[in-house]
Amino acid sequence: MKTATSTYEKPSIQQLKSGLMNKFAGVTSAYNQIKSSIAGVPVDDLVAQFGSPLFVYSERSLRRKFRTMRHAFTTRYPDVTFGWSYKTNYLKAICAILHQEGAIAELVSKMEYDKAKALGIPGKQIILNGPHKPFDLLEAAVRDGVTINIDHLDEIEDLEAIATLLGQTISVGIRLNLDAGIQPCWSRFGFNLESGQAMEAIHRIARGGKLKINGLHSHIGTYIMEPSAYSRQVEKMVKFGYNIEALYGWQMEYIDIGGGFPSRSRLKGTYHAADVLLPSIEEYADAICDSLWKHLRSGHTPKLIIESGRAVVDEAGSLITSVCGTKRLPDSTRAYVMDAGVNLLFTSFWYRFDIALDRHVPGTAEPSVVYGPMCMNIDVIAESISLPPLSRGDRMVISTVGAYNNTQWLQFIEYRPNVVLVTETGEVELIRAAEDLSDLERREHLPARLASNAFNALPQLSSVGWK
Incomplete structure (x- = not known):
C-alpha cells in the first residue's frame, strides 16, 4: 500500500490526442469508481484471509x-x-x-x-x-x-x-x-x-x-x-x-x-x-x-x-487483483502489472469488465494500461483506462466475471487462486482452494533414471576460456 513518503518520478511528455467522439469511445475511467466491499464484506478482510488474486462470488x-x-x-x-x-x-x-x-x-x-x-x-x-x-x-x-x-x-x-x-x-x-x-x-x-x-x-x-x-x-x-x-x-x-x-x-x-x-x-x-x-x-x-x-x-x-x-x-462473480509493479512505456503511457491476467480472465479477449479501485487514491488520473503477470504481450486486462498514480499493493476489483472464467482459466505460469462464496448471511466460505505444486505434478511420472541426482548427473561445464 502507499506510504507517506512520495517517490520522485522523472517528468514525461505525452502527446495529447483529441478528436470527435466516435463509436469506439475513448478512455474508460476507474478513477471515481470505488468498490471497497463485495457482497457486504470488506475487500481488506477478504484479502487478509484468502490472499490476492481472489475470486469472490455472491x-x-x-x-x-x-x-x-x-x-x-x-x-x-x-x-x-x-x-x-x-x-x-x-x-x-x-x-x-x-x-x-x-x-x-x-x-x-x-x-x-x-x-x-x-x-x-x-x-x-x-x-x-x-x-x-x-x-x-x-x-x-x-x-x-x-x-x-x-x-x-x-x-x-x-x-x-x-x-x-x-x-x-x-x-x-x-x-x-x-x-x-x-x-x-x-x-x-x-x-x-x-x-x-x-x-x-x-x-x-x-x-x-x-x-x-x-x-x-x-x-x-x-x-x-x-x-x-x-x-x-x-x-x-x-x-x-x-x-x-x-x-x-x-x-x-x-x-x-x-x-x-x-x-x-x-x-x-x-x-x-x-x-x-x-x-x-x-x-x-x-x-x-x-x-x-x-x-x-x-x-x-x-x-x-x-x-x-x-x-x-x-454478475455474481468478482475478481480482486493487486498491483505488483508499475512502469512507463516508451510512449510515456503509465502501465501497471497486476497479479491476475488473462490466465484468470480468459474472457478479457472479448469483454470490457467493470473495474474499480478498492479505495480512493489521491493524485491526477491519466490514461493507463493494465497488464497481467504472464510473459505474453497479449496479457492485457484494460488497454486504456484512466487511473490515479497507483503503487505496489493497491487493489482493483474487476466485476461481472462469473461466466466462463473459472472454466476457461489457464494453468500457465501461475497457480490458480482461492475462490470464495459470500453467503446470503454474509459469511465467507472457501469453495475452491488455491493450487500448489502438488496439483500440477500429481499426474506426472518422472522416470527413475531421471529422478536420481538429476542435477549432479549433468556434464560439468569447463571453466577453460572463462578467465
Whole structure:
C-alpha cells in the first residue's frame, strides 16, 4: 500500500490526442469508481484471509438473478424448465446453488456428466448436448434416462447400436442450426434447417426404426442482443416440429431454445452503459413466449427448456487483483502489472469488465494500461483506462466475471487462486482452494533414471576460456 513518503518520478511528455467522439469511445475511467466491499464484506478482510488474486462470488446475487429470470418466463408460459449450463461455471458450489433453485443440469461432455453425477443429479434431470459424446457416455446416458440431443449422423448410428444392445426404442431430441436473422449464424452444431439437412436426418432416423424424436434443440449463438431473433427461432422450431409430427406422428414434448442471453459485461467496441445497451430479461421472455403462443396449436404446450448460463452467473462473480509493479512505456503511457491476467480472465479477449479501485487514491488520473503477470504481450486486462498514480499493493476489483472464467482459466505460469462464496448471511466460505505444486505434478511420472541426482548427473561445464 502507499506510504507517506512520495517517490520522485522523472517528468514525461505525452502527446495529447483529441478528436470527435466516435463509436469506439475513448478512455474508460476507474478513477471515481470505488468498490471497497463485495457482497457486504470488506475487500481488506477478504484479502487478509484468502490472499490476492481472489475470486469472490455472491450467493445472494446468484439466487436473485436466477429467480428474476425464472419469474420472467414462468409468468408467461405454463411449462418452463431451466437447464444450468455447466460449461459456463462448473464449480460445485455454484452448480449446487442453481440445482437448489430448481435448475437441471445441461452438459456437453463426459467430464461435465461425471461432475453432475458426483453431485447426485439423477438422469431425468440431465440434458446432454455437445458434438462429442463417446459411445460409453451415450450408453450410460440412455440407461440413466438422460435427455439426449443428437448433434450429427454418427451419433444416430451409435444410438441405434445402443438401442439394439438394450432391445428398446430410444426417444431422443435433435439439434438444429437455423437462420434467426442475426450474424454470425452458428452452423457448426446440429443439422441445418433451411438446407433440408435436418429433415434428411429425420428421414434417416425413421428408416432405422430404432429411435424416435420427441424434442427439438437449437442454440442460435451467444450474447444475443436482439430478442426478436428468439422469436424467429421459436417460430421455425415449432413449424419444423409439426412437420415431423405430420410425417411420422412424433409429437414434440419439449422445445429447447438453448441460451445466449447477454450479461452486463460489455463486448469490446461498445460504448454505451449496460443499462442502455441491453434489453431486459422481460423483453426476451415476451419475444419467446409470445412466439410460442402464436405458433403452437391449441392445447399443445410442450415444455420450454432454457439453458442460460452467462446471464445467470456473470454478475455474481468478482475478481480482486493487486498491483505488483508499475512502469512507463516508451510512449510515456503509465502501465501497471497486476497479479491476475488473462490466465484468470480468459474472457478479457472479448469483454470490457467493470473495474474499480478498492479505495480512493489521491493524485491526477491519466490514461493507463493494465497488464497481467504472464510473459505474453497479449496479457492485457484494460488497454486504456484512466487511473490515479497507483503503487505496489493497491487493489482493483474487476466485476461481472462469473461466466466462463473459472472454466476457461489457464494453468500457465501461475497457480490458480482461492475462490470464495459470500453467503446470503454474509459469511465467507472457501469453495475452491488455491493450487500448489502438488496439483500440477500429481499426474506426472518422472522416470527413475531421471529422478536420481538429476542435477549432479549433468556434464560439468569447463571453466577453460572463462578467465
